[in-house]
Amino acid sequence: MTYQDSLTALADSTRRQIFEHIARAPSAVGPLADQLPVSRPAVSQHLKVLSDAGLLVVEQQGNRRIYAVDTNGLKELRQYLDTLWDDVLGAFADSFEKDD
Amino acid sequence: MTYQDSLTALADSTRRQIFEHIARAPSAVGPLADQLPVSRPAVSQHLKVLSDAGLLVVEQQGNRRIYAVDTNGLKELRQYLDTLWDDVLGAFADSFEKDD
DNA sequence: GCCTATCGTAAGTCATGACTTACCAAGATT
């Protein structure tokens, strides 16, 4: 639910590949597993982690489950990096003051 | 050296705290360890991971080593998220076309 | 109603990595 969960979720290589696939086009579980070197249950588990992190949303379509990107999670993660970036800029400014 | 290493580096809670401290103000190893619930060697190891990921740079000052944020690593990570974001927007556009 | 397709969950295995203590190297201090 937070940017921290998003970071740990996207830190895993397989999970990142899954997320990138879904980012380009929402998908069901089966097709994702076909394009990856891991089993379908593994993909299911990764999808759960990504969903719990707030990075994906699911839409049940009859038999299948279509996963798509939850923009809120991605937005929160980008905001976190923005604040880090601002902190760094602030630190630079402080160092210039001290150098004088 | 890549955004992937940056993600795994920032996925760890302790490492994230270290990075946030340094983002606000560059620091040596000892002071960092004092503010964290882990030992100094642990901090050293984390700093190595963050440096290898391209997120930190070191400046040797006599006895001490001052760690500061390497903006290149942070920039690369933000760019990666930007491309993801663009992919998602593109996917949305595609879905609208198909819905028509 | 039966069979197939789709997918989540349980249980177990195994590798990775975060942490500790112990040690060593090099600069600063007296």
Add this chain to the structure above:
DNA sequence: AATCTTGGTAAGTCATGACTTACGATAGGC
């Protein structure tokens, strides 16, 4: 030069988590 400070490295322990196979549950097709 002896000592203290600072910090990186080695070795070992332990928990986490990524993966597998086996199973169960639900929806669709014949």
